[in-house]
Amino acid sequence: MKLYNTLSRTKEELEPLNDKIVNMYVCGPTVYNYIHIGNARAFIVFDTVRRYLEYKGYKVNYVQNFTDIDDKIIKRAQEENVTTKEVAEKYIDEYFKDADNLGIKRATVHPKATEHIEDIIEFIKILIDKGYAYVVNGNVYFET
Numbered sequence: 001m002k003l004y005n006t007l008s009r010t011k012e013e014l015e016p017l018n019d020k021i022v023n024m025y026v027c028g029p030t031v032y033n034y035i036h037i038g039n040a041r042a043f044i045v046f047d048t049v050r051r052y053l054e055y056k057g058y059k060v061n062y063v064q065n066f067t068d069i070d071d072k073i074i075k076r077a078q079e080e081n082v083t084t085k086e087v088a089e090k091y092i093d094e095y096f097k098d099a100d101n102l103g104i105k106r107a108t109v110h111p112k113a114t115e116h117i118e119d120i121i122e123f124i125k126i127l128i129d130k131g132y133a134y135v136v137n138g139n140v141y142f143e144t
Helices: 037-055 071-080 084-102 113-129
Strands: 002-005 010-013 021-026 059-064 133-136 139-142
Touching: 021 037, 037 059, 037 084, 071 084, 113 133, 113 139
Parallel strands: 021 059
Antiparallel strands: 002 010, 133 139
């Protein structure tokens, strides 16, 4: 199976680090609203890749996150006079309903951004320290 490597800009043969295990990280939704067709397309594509790998005999560790804190979530919470957690939980539940109706398999794990804020901050510090990112007016940007 060949996959497009955005870093090298070439198609490369999939070479798992372990002969029978493939780890996949797929960016999940920002949970402030119902998913739309663009979201669903990506989820279906990666679900298809996962199923193909499983068909070929691989054990797939499939990780799909939920971005459960974001400006849009904060805005929605203010509009609905509820907490950001309530907004996120509502739309995570709705995501699972939609994904189930589309026949998308559940990920092995669904981490939430809020569960890893300290890790994210530490990782950003490393990126800045190594010169891969920089700060302007309180925002962090990747060095390109």
